[in-house]
Amino acid sequence: MDNRQAVGSWLSGPRAAMEDAGADLGYRGEQLGLPQEGPNSIARPGRRIGALAVDWGLSVLIAYGLITQGDSPATSNWALLVFFVLSVLTVGTVGFTPGKRIFGIRVVSLETGAVNPLRALLRSVLLCLAVPALVWDRDGRGLHDRLARTVEVRI
Structure with a gap:
């Protein structure tokens, strides 16, 4: 070589x-029994990062609306809380956040297909810690998805 x-x-x-x-x-996704391309295949990183950016932007806008002083550190703390609540409520009920819906992604459980609220809570806590989301396996799943036994797939 x-x-x-x-x-x-x-x-x-x-x-x-x-x-x-x-x-x-x-x-990616072969070991999970997912197709290589098309619906229900593993969502690519570009889509996932785009969805995250939309959800974070939405959370910042909502937090800025909640804080009248416009204090930057307080706004970022509120934004993280809004992001957490948004993630738990939407992923735990319909399987996607607004950003994920825009980018054609949904979160599914490996066993049942639907994400229950407790699993969404665990996934969201780990996602807000950031580090688990930055550690990926060979299928492209973050550590937060592995621990919650979920996967992000294309719609």
């Missing part, structure tokens, strides 16, 4: 490096 191949595999990420080494990782 020359330097160009080594740099190319590094830039492509660990998944590409593993595949170059001969490991067959399959597609």
Whole structure:
């Protein structure tokens, strides 16, 4: 392997490096019994980040409306609380937040398909901690989804 191949595999990420080494990782969601493309396939990171941005923006707007002083630190604390409540209520009832709906994503339970409120609560607490959402498995699920036994799929 020359330097160009080594740099190319590094830039492509660990998944590409593993595949170059001969490991067959399959597609994202294969181990979960999900299709590779189309409805019910794993939601891609771009969609998920877009949905998160919409939900966070909505939460900031609501928090700013609740705080009349416009104090920035207080607004961000309120925004996190609004984001948490929005996530628990919407994911626990209809399976998606406003941002997820706009980007064509829903959250489903691996066992039943529907996310119950307790599972949505656990998922939302871990999501608000941020670190679990930044640790992904080979299927692209965050640690918050793994612990809550949920997955974000395309609608």
